[in-house]
Amino acid sequence: MKTVLVSGGTSTLGRAICTRFVEEGYTVYCAYASSKEKATSFAASLGPSLIPLHLDVQDQQSIAQGCAHLQSLDVLVNNSGVFSVFPTEELEETEWQRIFDVNVTGMFRLTKQVLPLLRQARGNIINIASINALHPGFGGTTCYDASKGAVVSYTKALAAELAPEVRVNAVAPGLIAAPYLDKDHPLRQLYEKRALLSQLIEPDQVAQVVSFLNGCCAMTAQVITVDCGYLAG
Numbered sequence: 001m002k003t004v005l006v007s008g009g010t011s012t013l014g015r016a017i018c019t020r021f022v023e024e025g026y027t028v029y030c031a032y033a034s035s036k037e038k039a040t041s042f043a044a045s046l047g048p049s050l051i052p053l054h055l056d057v058q059d060q061q062s063i064a065q066g067c068a069h070l071q072s073l074d075v076l077v078n079n080s081g082v083f084s085v086f087p088t089e090e091l092e093e094t095e096w097q098r099i100f101d102v103n104v105t106g107m108f109r110l111t112k113q114v115l116p117l118l119r120q121a122r123g124n125i126i127n128i129a130s131i132n133a134l135h136p137g138f139g140g141t142t143c144y145d146a147s148k149g150a151v152v153s154y155t156k157a158l159a160a161e162l163a164p165e166v167r168v169n170a171v172a173p174g175l176i177a178a179p180y181l182d183k184d185h186p187l188r189q190l191y192e193k194r195a196l197l198s199q200l201i202e203p204d205q206v207a208q209v210v211s212f213l214n215g216c217c218a219m220t221a222q223v224i225t226v227d228c229g230y231l232a233g
Ligand SMILES: NC(=O)c1ccc[n+]([C@@H]2O[C@H](COP(=O)([O-])OP(=O)(O)OC[C@H]3O[C@@H](n4cnc5c(N)ncnc54)[C@H](OP(=O)(O)O)[C@@H]3O)[C@@H](O)[C@H]2O)c1
Pocket: 007, 008, 009, 010, 011, 012, 013, 014, 031, 032, 033, 034, 035, 036, 055, 056, 057, 058, 079, 080, 081, 082, 083, 102, 106, 128, 129, 130, 131, 172, 173, 174, 175, 176, 177
């Protein structure tokens, strides 16, 4: 049976990605850092193909311990990510480092740890970037935007380095629908006003593209935007 590891597997997007891979018959390692209870109840709802795994991408020991459970790996989805909003004058260097440590260095740490298994399986990696990597800041998001820009560059450089054994692609989602974004939320209204399709992106619509990239063996070093036409609006 094929195996996938999804970091941040209990997040809004992580759940959709895990669910899709379970539906496709994969054994899914759903990695969590702090959300143990969410991971346990998610596993209970999806059945034995979903296996919760504790893995903090900021902690090399936690990564090594979590990955020690893996005997093989076909797909790595680097989905963990943190976000915050501070104008530059109020952005502390410690916060800059935290965002980069999770979004960029954490991606590197986890990728390095599982690379021998991915090489063995001639597998593939899908990194979750953001349209913020491609779009001038929404205001106060310089650090997040720069971190996601680094994810895009890392994806392309890694794809060149690992070819032809391992493919590496990225998905750059726009604003993903979540319970806190009710129809009156200003961010949602701003997004829907500009997006050509006048809507937010459903988590499973991003998961669909992750699944497509996993299946399409002709694709590497690509960044696919899933934004309901926001960037073109
Ligand atoms: N939501 C959006 O509109 C949007 C748009 C574009 C791109 N994205 C990207 O899509 C990805 C998922 O976003 P989301 O909104 O679904 O996430 P989210 O709900 O905000 O959750 C963040 C996830 O990151 C994990 N995480 C945080 N610190 C971690 C660490 N040190 N080690 C391992 N995992 C850690 C969390 O795990 P625990 O809860 O277990 O701590 C959680 O699963 C992120 O990379 C995000 O930047 C999101």
